[in-house]
Amino acid sequence: xxxxxxxxxxxxxxATADAATAVxxxxxAPGPTLWVAATLVGILVVVAVFSWLAYDAYRHTEDDLxxxxxxxxxxxxxxxxxxxxxxxxxxxxVVAATDDTARFDQLMADHVxxxxxxxGVSLWRLTSGGAQLLTAEGKPLLLAGQPGTLAAFLRAHDQxxxxxxxxxxxxxxxxxxxxxxxATPTTTGLVAYAEVSLPAGRRxxxxxxxxxxxxxxxxxxxxxxxxxxxxxxxxxxxxxxxxYATVDAPFGSSSITLVVTAKSPLxxxxxxxxxxxxxxxxxxxxxxxxxxxxxxxxxxxxxxxxATALDEVARQNRxxxxxxxxxxxxxxxxxxxxxxxxxxxxxxxARYVAGVAGTExxxxxxxxxxLDDDRALVVVGDVSGRGLRAxxxxxxxxxxxxxxxxxGDDPETILRRLSTLLDLEQExxxxxxxxxxxxxxxxxxxxxxxxxxxxxLLADGTATYVPVVAGLPxxxxxxxxxxxxxxxxxxxxxxxxxxxxGVVERRGELLDVGLERLRAVAGTLDLHLxxxxxxxxxxxxxxxxxxxxxILAVRWCR
Amino acid sequence: MTDAPRPGTHPHHPxxxxxxxxxxxxxxxxAEALSIRVxxxxxxxxVVLRGExxxxxxxxxxxxxxxxxxxxxxxVRVDMRDLAFMDSAGVACLLRAARRTAVSxxxxxxxxxxxxxxxxxxxxxxxxxxx
Numbered sequence: 260x261x262x263x264x265x266x267x268x269x270x271x272x273x274a275t276a277d278a279a280t281a282v283x284x285x286x287x288a289p290g291p292t293l294w295v296a297a298t299l300v301g302i303l304v305v306v307a308v309f310s311w312l313a314y315d316a317y318r319h320t321e322d323d324l325x326x327x328x329x330x331x332x333x334x335x336x337x338x339x340x341x342x343x344x345x346x347x348x349x350x351x352x353v354v355a356a357t358d359d360t361a362r363f364d365q366l367m368a369d370h371v372x373x374x375x376x377x378x379g380v381s382l383w384r385l386t387s388g389g390a391q392l393l394t395a396e397g398k399p400l401l402l403a404g405q406p407g408t409l410a411a412f413l414r415a416h417d418q419x420x421x422x423x424x425x426x427x428x429x430x431x432x433x434x435x436x437x438x439x440x441x442a443t444p445t446t447t448g449l450v451a452y453a454e455v456s457l458p459a460g461r462r463x464x465x466x467x468x469x470x471x472x473x474x475x476x477x478x479x480x481x482x483x484x485x486x487x488x489x490x491x492x493x494x495x496x497x498x499x500x501x502x503y504a505t506v507d508a509p510f511g512s513s514s515i516t517l518v519v520t521a522k523s524p525l526x527x528x529x530x531x532x533x534x535x536x537x538x539x540x541x542x543x544x545x546x547x548x549x550x551x552x553x554x555x556x557x558x559x560x561x562x563x564x565x566a567t568a569l570d571e572v573a574r575q576n577r578x579x580x581x582x583x584x585x586x587x588x589x590x591x592x593x594x595x596x597x598x599x600x601x602x603x604x605x606x607x608x609a610r611y612v613a614g615v616a617g618t619e620x621x622x623x624x625x626x627x628x629x630l631d632d633d634r635a636l637v638v639v640g641d642v643s644g645r646g647l648r649a650x651x652x653x654x655x656x657x658x659x660x661x662x663x664x665x666x667g668d669d670p671e672t673i674l675r676r677l678s679t680l681l682d683l684e685q686e687x688x689x690x691x692x693x694x695x696x697x698x699x700x701x702x703x704x705x706x707x708x709x710x711x712x713x714x715x716l717l718a719d720g721t722a723t724y725v726p727v728v729a730g731l732p733x734x735x736x737x738x739x740x741x742x743x744x745x746x747x748x749x750x751x752x753x754x755x756x757x758x759x760x761g762v763v764e765r766r767g768e769l770l771d772v773g774l775e776r777l778r779a780v781a782g783t784l785d786l787h788l789x790x791x792x793x794x795x796x797x798x799x800x801x802x803x804x805x806x807x808x809x810i811l812a813v814r815w816c817r
Numbered sequence: 818m819t820d821a822p823r824p825g826t827h828p829h830h831p832x833x834x835x836x837x838x839x840x841x842x843x844x845x846x847x848a849e850a851l852s853i854r855v856x857x858x859x860x861x862x863x864v865v866l867r868g869e870x871x872x873x874x875x876x877x878x879x880x881x882x883x884x885x886x887x888x889x890x891x892x893v894r895v896d897m898r899d900l901a902f903m904d905s906a907g908v909a910c911l912l913r914a915a916r917r918t919a920v921s922x923x924x925x926x927x928x929x930x931x932x933x934x935x936x937x938x939x940x941x942x943x944x945x946x947x948x
Binding site: 641643644645683684687688689691708709710711712728729730731732735736737760764766767768769770771806 | 869875901904906912913916927928931935936937938941
């Protein structure tokens with residue numbers, strides 16, 4: 260069987276309960292709301308910035324792409340003018356070469372009529388008097404009804420190798436543009452003139468492979484975007500209400516202005532959607548992060564509250580410990596003489612030093628009883644163990660010894676009577692007691708010991724322990740014990756030092772080492788009695804010792 | 818019996834060898850522990866102590882001795898070869914057992930032996946040497 264005993268301590272239940280109350284009443288630190296709000300706002304701002312950047316990137320990309328597409332679409336117009344110019348030029352030049360206008364009609368037949376290039380064509384010779392019609396084919400030409408204007412228009416282009424383009428002509432709901440091309444060499448004065456009709460409702464037939472396929476458009480003749488110059492559009496409102504690109508391109512002698520918008524995002528739907536995807540995902544992340552921060556802050560606050568509570572428990576434990584020590588000390592001092600009685604011819608002083616370990620009251624005591632004018636009794640005792648029971652035993656022994664002394668008993672008798680008073684079996688404690696009766700006048704001293712350490716006698720510069728045979732401690736022998744006293748006569752000025760084992764006993768050290776230490780310390784101190792005792796307490800390190808220590812010094816006056 | 822002991826031992830400034838106090842439960846438990854082992858030997862049990870027997874550990878020894886004594890042994894031997902320290906509470910514990918049967922202390926260290934001698938208890942708690 261192996262049993263290991265070790266000191267164990269648990270925090271007193273009251274302290275725990277108090278600590279619990281303290282936890283409940285600790286004022287809450289500012290809640291995690293601030294942290295949550297700060298996190299939320301912070302992340303949302305970042306999200307908003309990124310979202311805006313995504314939208315801005317989309318817009319820029321879209322603008323760039325729209326511009327490129329517009330330029331692609333606009334590139335169609337110079338090509339178209341080249342085809343028109345080639346057809347008309349060919350007609351005019353064959354007449355210039357052959358002087359046969361029938362050849363013109365033959366050449367143009369394929370290009371005139373519904374769903375062909377022109378609604379009507381004609382060939383004119385410019386003379387000094389004006390313009391002379393050589394031949395015409397197809398529908399009547401609108402500009403032919405205004406000979407002056409026609410002549411001016413033809414003359415304006417008879418020296419140019421660029422296709423002449425007339426302003427937009429209206430007649431009823433007909434819209435037409437006129438083209439003029441001079442034959443080379445220009446000296447012939449031959450100019451071909453044709454008109455094209457714009458589709459009704461200004462709407463173009465767009466094939467799926469056309470650059471216009473995914474664009475809405477508005478095409479103006481000239482550089483202005485006037486309604487009057489509008490050739491074609493499929494936009495319901497002009498200028499467009501959405502992002503648009505405007506480009507212009509040469510168109511024969513004139514130019515066209517093209518306004519386009521995208522039917523669907525040119526950069527792709529994903530780029531268009533990116534900004535709000537960023538916003539939504541970012542918003543969710545912000546909420547999640549805020550929640551996480553809130554939880555972390557709450558946990559940290561809880562941990563801090565717990566740490567505070569534990570500190571409080573520890574503090575209360577310390578307070579309680581201190582309080583118990585204070586109670587023990589108070590009780591201890593209450594059971595010891597408040598002051599030593601004055602005995603003529605004797606000086607006396609006593610010290611009680613509570614051990615640093617534990618909170619329980621000890622069982623050490625000292626006493627000085629003035630028997631009569633010439634005699635005094637010194638008692639020093641030590642009840643085994645600690646606690647209230649030990650203190651009660653100490654008190655009963657102390658006052659019993661005083662009573663026996665008052666009845667005139669000598670030290671041997673006092674110890675014998677005390678030994679019948681205490682029973683280890685019943686009380687659980689035994690006691691060692693030293694009893695010394697001092698005669699002031701004769702300087703004779705009778706000492707008896709019940710298992711107690713001998714007193715130290717300082718006389719004539721030497722320190723010796725009084726050779727007294729220790730009988731059994733009080734409480735050990737059931738029927739009591741007998742004690743043998745030693746009688747010593749001391750020189751004038753001698754000092755008797757009675758003490759308990761706490762003064763000399765140290766763990767792991769032979770008792771004799773401690774006794775020798777006390778002898779040496781006491782032997783070197785030559786002071787007034789109170790200072791002497793303080794010196795002994797100090798140099799024996801009694802304030803650092805775990806055990807209680809009581810010490811009583813009596814000095815014969817010289 | 819106690820004249821100036823051991824001439825030649827030089828007095829030095831005292832350094833307490835005991836635990837340095839402070840509130841209980843501050844980690845000195847292991848150092849102060851007492852281990853108790855009981856070896857029943859032919860109706861004459863041997864209680865083997867190792868460590869320190871003081872006011873804290875005495876209670877444990879008291880319980881162990883009560884158990885041992887409940888068997889009404891004619892004698893109990895307490896092996897003290899490995900006991901480093903004993904205070905008055907420990908002595909009280911042994912003295913109570915000595916009321917009920919013969920208790921002898923086997924080979925106590927000089928430190929413990931000196932405590933028994935100083936308290937005049939050698940007659941009640943006789944010391945014997947281990948074979």
